[in-house]
Amino acid sequence: MTQSKVFVLDTNVILxxxxxxxxxxxxxxxxxxxVLEELDKFKRGSDQINFQARQFVRILDEIVGDDLFNGGLSLGPKKGKLIIETGKPFSKQMKESFRDDIPDHRILAIAEAVRDKYPERKTIFVTKDVNLRMKAKSLHIESEDYKNDKITDVNVLYEGIREMNEYNDELIAKLYDNKSLSLEEAGIGDSPFANEYLILKGNRSSALAHYNPFTKTIQRVDKHTAYGIKPRNAEQTFSLDALLNPEIKLIALTGKAGTGKTLLALAAAIAQHKLYDTTLLARPIVALSNRDLGFLPGDAEEKVSPYMQPLFDNLSVIKKSFNPRSTEVQLIEELQKDERLVITALAFIRGRSLSNCFFIIDEAQNLTPHEVKTIITRAGEGTKMIFTGDIMQIDSPYLDMQSNGLAFLTDKMKGQDLFAHINLVKGERSYLAELASDLL
Structure with a gap:
């Protein structure tokens, strides 16, 4: 019989x-x-990590109740035991390796002691801190990332767009005339995913199309303009088509900086202001150098203002497409004044009603899968949610291309009738910005 393993958890795994x-x-x-000592510091606050800390402590209290650990308590049927290990003295190797007595090193000392306590079993230290994993391995402690919510292979991540070369020119002409084709007429061998977008290229013609999962037809996609913003390529055309489609309630727009993800989403939101009570544009704040926002001067609004500036820049681009005195610009200002168009930090959205709302979450690659799930499950009737971001540009030290919430969302929701994903590749800011994004 194979011996069960022992997993030692770091604080960041629980958070x-x-x-x-x-x-x-x-x-x-x-x-x-x-770890329990560190969790105590995170119990107060309104951020997601504070929620995680509080929830874990509640779970721990339910497991333990009035009992003492005395070697561990069962986690349930076909589960192992939960064990709390008290502090352990630094071994000679630990003392020679690390001079500072800090929480990370105290956790490592406990992991080392656990490994020595169960020599016949494999002990694995689990942490999302890459550097701490390297420290553990240098002490001959097996260590790995928390993999439960990682996607399997980011290289095969669903992009939402399929290019079909050598397509039949007669079928393209028929699609233009009739605006749609049945799957049988279209002659597409592999059934498309729900809301997958298609680039059909014949010898003499081409067309943009979309698979509608409700009618089970291939529909022609035309170029739409949203509040002065015109799509400049096929990917942007597809994005606006999804953003303006009331049947698609959840959208992921991925791609590098300058591809127009946030701008298109905001323009589509304003263009549909009569359909939704509120437009919310928010982004998570990743503190600089692992420091909390508290170190910044000013009140809450002043602290987050620098983080929100890119969102206001997108709003300025839309305004500049009109005369400053036009009714279009006046409408945007009225929406802001009436708080029907709100740009703020994601943490400040907590507690707000998300019914009949057009909700754009920018920089979603900095969210955990659990945070993305929490946001989506708060969607009320009539709400449309758009997550934008670049999975290649992650600011959180505990997330990567496989474990961030945006990649997780795209991987798990593909094929669902209410979901669409478009990966934008071509940058549209300038040739300089495109060159820098590709080469630097």
């Missing part, structure tokens, strides 16, 4: 997923006492 202790099958899970 990433408060239910993580249930995801290690029949293996034992060890929580270092230092």
């Amino acid at each position: 990433h997923d408060h239910k993580c202790i249930y995801n290690f099958e029949d293996n034992d899970v060890v929580i270092p006492i230092t």
